[in-house]
Amino acid sequence: MAQSVLLTGAAGRVGTAILADLADEHEWRLMDRDPMTDDHPGEFVVADITDEEAVREAMDGVDVVIHLAGDPRPDAPWDSVLTNNIDGTQTIFEAAVDADVEKVVFASSNHAVGAYETEERTPDLYRTHDDYLLDGTELPRPGNLYGVSKAAGESIGRYYHDEFGLSVACVRIGNLTEGHPPIDYERGQAMWLSYRDCAHLFDRCIRADYEFEIVYGISDNDRKYYSIERAKEALGYEPQDNSARHD
Ligand SMILES: NC(=O)C1=CN([C@@H]2O[C@H](COP(=O)(O)OP(=O)(O)OC[C@H]3O[C@@H](n4cnc5c(N)ncnc54)[C@H](O)[C@@H]3O)[C@@H](O)[C@H]2O)C=CC1
Numbered sequence: 001m002a003q004s005v006l007l008t009g010a011a012g013r014v015g016t017a018i019l020a021d022l023a024d025e026h027e028w029r030l031m032d033r034d035p036m037t038d039d040h041p042g043e044f045v046v047a048d049i050t051d052e053e054a055v056r057e058a059m060d061g062v063d064v065v066i067h068l069a070g071d072p073r074p075d076a077p078w079d080s081v082l083t084n085n086i087d088g089t090q091t092i093f094e095a096a097v098d099a100d101v102e103k104v105v106f107a108s109s110n111h112a113v114g115a116y117e118t119e120e121r122t123p124d125l126y127r128t129h130d131d132y133l134l135d136g137t138e139l140p141r142p143g144n145l146y147g148v149s150k151a152a153g154e155s156i157g158r159y160y161h162d163e164f165g166l167s168v169a170c171v172r173i174g175n176l177t178e179g180h181p182p183i184d185y186e187r188g189q190a191m192w193l194s195y196r197d198c199a200h201l202f203d204r205c206i207r208a209d210y211e212f213e214i215v216y217g218i219s220d221n222d223r224k225y226y227s228i229e230r231a232k233e234a235l236g237y238e239p240q241d242n243s244a245r246h247d
Pocket residue numbers: 008009010011012013014015031032033034047048049050067068069070071072073084088107108109110172173174175176177
């Protein structure tokens with residue numbers, strides 16, 4: 001069934017991948033601090049996610065929030081991730097509870113667990129012969145302040161689930177690259193997420209029933225150190241792409 005979905009950070013790369021395949025699948029309300037120049041479905045709200053009043057207005061009548069807005073730079077400074085990724089995310093969750101939203105899907109990141117990639121484990125970790133696998137049950141282990149902000153976002157989601165019963169899915173997105181896996185970048189190839197698998201995974205997050213989930217958002221790459229089993233089991237994720245099938 002089509003859902004009414006608020007998509008924050010709609011003008012960015014992940015938002016673009018989602019809307020490319022799902023524009024006609026749901027009723028969209030899009031939010032970003034930058035206006036969107038391309039054609040887009042639904043209403044577009046130009047607002048910052050730290051603007052509580054604007055967020056509350058945008059949340060009215062919404063079933064599901066996909067929360068992408070934030071500073072995506074792995075080297076982002078603390079003041080930016082504190083404002084955009086941590087404070088902004090808390091504002092979104094608080095407003096979602098007050099608006100009786102059913103589900104919030106949070107764009108987490110591989111960088112929430114980046115420090116598992118120790119010197120001893122890499123680069124073997126990025127290759128098919130290595131069987132080391134993170135499955136989403138491990139503790140966060142960020143390798144930068146951006147990763148800290150994503151781990152904080154997951155904890156904020158856990159709190160709003162436990163305290164208020166909101167359904168929450170945290171997707172630890174790998175490396176979203178359009179058309180083909182990253183070139184000459186083993187780490188990126190192991191965590192590649194194609195545009196169509198990205199759209200499909202977020203569609204499953206909109207449609208599936210769950211309580212609180214942390215899943216990895218990558219394609220079905222031969223080389224992988226993130227398990228996609230939980231995304232398959234809990235959400236019905238069926239990826240079609242694999243970085244090993246590209247040159
Ligand atoms: N692209 C990727 O491979 C990955 C992305 N992610 C996460 O997915 C989300 C989306 O990332 P991308 O689309 O790649 O980034 P992007 O930079 O292309 O898009 C982010 C969008 O959010 C908006 N935004 C940022 N701060 C905002 C604020 N305070 N209020 C309103 N809008 C704001 C920006 O204007 C931008 O349009 C981010 O949270 C990022 O951390 C996580 C892992 C990998």
